[in-house]
Amino acid sequence: MGSMASAKIVALPMVDKHSDPEPAVAAVKPVAVEVSAAETATSANAPIAASEFPVPEPEVVPRVSLTQVLRNLLAKVTRDRIITAALACISIGALFLFWYLGTKYRFEFYIRFKNVPTPYEVYQQLTQVGLSNKYLFNIAISVRRILMGFFIAMAIGVPLGLAIGKYQRVRDLFMPVVEVLRPIPAIAWVPMSIMLWPNNEASIVYITFIGAFFPILLNTIHGVHSLDGVLIRAARCLGASEFRLFLNVILPGSLPHIFTGLAVGMGVAWVSLIAAEMISGQFGVGYFTWEAYSLVDYPAIVLGMITIGFLGLACSGIIRMVGSLLMPWLAFAPGGKR
Amino acid sequence: MTMAVAEAQTNKGFIDVRDLGVTFGANDNKVVAVENVSLNVQPGEFVSLIGPSGCGKSTLLSIVAGFVKPTLGEAKLDGKAITKPGSDRGVVFQQYSLFPWLSVRKNVEFGLKMAGVDQSKRNTTARALLDLAGLLSFENHYPDQLSGGMKQRIGIVRALATSPQVLLMDEPFGALDTQTRVVMQEILTNIWQQFKISVLFITHDIEESIFLSDRIYVMTARPGRIKAEIKVPLPRPRRAEMTDTPEFMNLVQELKGLIREESLAAMAPEIKDRGLSGFGMKVGPKGVGEIF
Numbered sequence: 001m002g003s004m005a006s007a008k009i010v011a012l013p014m015v016d017k018h019s020d021p022e023p024a025v026a027a028v029k030p031v032a033v034e035v036s037a038a039e040t041a042t043s044a045n046a047p048i049a050a051s052e053f054p055v056p057e058p059e060v061v062p063r064v065s066l067t068q069v070l071r072n073l074l075a076k077v078t079r080d081r082i083i084t085a086a087l088a089c090i091s092i093g094a095l096f097l098f099w100y101l102g103t104k105y106r107f108e109f110y111i112r113f114k115n116v117p118t119p120y121e122v123y124q125q126l127t128q129v130g131l132s133n134k135y136l137f138n139i140a141i142s143v144r145r146i147l148m149g150f151f152i153a154m155a156i157g158v159p160l161g162l163a164i165g166k167y168q169r170v171r172d173l174f175m176p177v178v179e180v181l182r183p184i185p186a187i188a189w190v191p192m193s194i195m196l197w198p199n200n201e202a203s204i205v206y207i208t209f210i211g212a213f214f215p216i217l218l219n220t221i222h223g224v225h226s227l228d229g230v231l232i233r234a235a236r237c238l239g240a241s242e243f244r245l246f247l248n249v250i251l252p253g254s255l256p257h258i259f260t261g262l263a264v265g266m267g268v269a270w271v272s273l274i275a276a277e278m279i280s281g282q283f284g285v286g287y288f289t290w291e292a293y294s295l296v297d298y299p300a301i302v303l304g305m306i307t308i309g310f311l312g313l314a315c316s317g318i319i320r321m322v323g324s325l326l327m328p329w330l331a332f333a334p335g336g337k338r
Numbered sequence: 339m340t341m342a343v344a345e346a347q348t349n350k351g352f353i354d355v356r357d358l359g360v361t362f363g364a365n366d367n368k369v370v371a372v373e374n375v376s377l378n379v380q381p382g383e384f385v386s387l388i389g390p391s392g393c394g395k396s397t398l399l400s401i402v403a404g405f406v407k408p409t410l411g412e413a414k415l416d417g418k419a420i421t422k423p424g425s426d427r428g429v430v431f432q433q434y435s436l437f438p439w440l441s442v443r444k445n446v447e448f449g450l451k452m453a454g455v456d457q458s459k460r461n462t463t464a465r466a467l468l469d470l471a472g473l474l475s476f477e478n479h480y481p482d483q484l485s486g487g488m489k490q491r492i493g494i495v496r497a498l499a500t501s502p503q504v505l506l507m508d509e510p511f512g513a514l515d516t517q518t519r520v521v522m523q524e525i526l527t528n529i530w531q532q533f534k535i536s537v538l539f540i541t542h543d544i545e546e547s548i549f550l551s552d553r554i555y556v557m558t559a560r561p562g563r564i565k566a567e568i569k570v571p572l573p574r575p576r577r578a579e580m581t582d583t584p585e586f587m588n589l590v591q592e593l594k595g596l597i598r599e600e601s602l603a604a605m606a607p608e609i610k611d612r613g614l615s616g617f618g619m620k621v622g623p624k625g626v627g628e629i630f
Binding site: 228230231233234235236237238239240241244248249252253255327328329332333334 | 403404405422423424425427428429431433435437438439440448449451452453480482483496497500
């Protein structure tokens, strides 16, 4: 342990070898004020020897207190979680109860439950028709359209957003057209899209793309703008070239906002997709739902709606999961613990 | 390679600022931030720049760092004009400037990574530096998990990782509490003595500047000029107890006198302009009540 402290001096890249190592030992002492008392003791007792030790050994820090704290925290959280889960059950349960009672007694008070299928009818629909090939095929088609539209939007939106956020001239060039096109809802693109694209599939993917693109782009731009300028200056001082600055500072720094954009974009993409499928589509869950209405197959309508809800939930869940995997530091950010 | 750098270090790191002038804005709202400033930092010397707030000391540091181009005059490092930021000048900022998405060790490695140093070498250097800062056990933590003093210590060693010739520090301990500040000052003097690096240190804290420096430049209120240059004859290594010696006290008194004049000069126009409204109240045509 003693020789470790002297290794600290030797391993440094620019220590003057003519200098007296004594102050180096002294250097470690005041530092220990914030560290543990054990460390102070080892540093202070270090003999002054200039032996070759390339790397200081990794110090094993006793984490007992930390786990203790975590355990206490966990105990607290589980109690909170029980209440949270209970409230969630009540919330969902109330919805089903309202639906059940409404359909059972055929409520008629401005809104009409006359033709609304009961929960059981919908469940039957799921078990009988629901798992048929037609149903699954429709889901697969919708998911494919979403993924294509969304990933194209991401592939264009994120790099363009970074460039617009960083360079004034790129901003001057692209922002006017963005501002003009952005207020047009994706659904309003349906007729134009059918004219523009050679086939139905491409036009639906295009509408999905339009829906996802603007939230992703604008949030990425916002991410670059909200990046603390001192981080860019720090990176420059540390010798970062323009390209490396982009890759190592601007991109990771804007990542939280980019993910907000992806989550919002995914939501809008689903809205746009379902609308497009209902209007111009062939296949897809939106088409499935609208077709059920045309065929007066009421339970299938509700099944379609629930399916859309689950797919949307799954997609945003995946984005959130990828986000927390890519940005583990956010758990410690101020205000990041929810 | 590391030893070669250490050898070269001994007579490098000479900052020479000549007749510097900085003007912000154009024609009508022109502000002269710094005027006719000449100063130097000898290789291995610790020099502080002290003055009232808004006197342009940070501007001066930004020029030496390469963020701002001077309107007049020039700043040189070892005879070469400074035109842009570079890893030959380590900078420690007042705000915490660690990258929140990188672990503590990756933060320290950042400059080396930019220089294309390979992973294992980066790792070795970063760990050695973190050990020096007493924070090796936190190498895998994220900056947001650390206290302000810890962050600033990492900021210092991160700036040192690329073996710069000079260290530029812009009120690095300004955001810290008094206790942490005193400890940080001792740590800094120790690091500085080991590295034999030139330091240009900006502060508005008189005791801090005396405790740390070989020489102190006092700046005037805006437009910032050099008002005085004071040598600090206190012996090295400096210890916290020295702050109680008469020599130290005398220097404090001398600097206080110089700074006070300038602080008053800096505040005078504001006090005159605002008059009664200078206490945060907005006086409109209807009187003070307007804000309600």
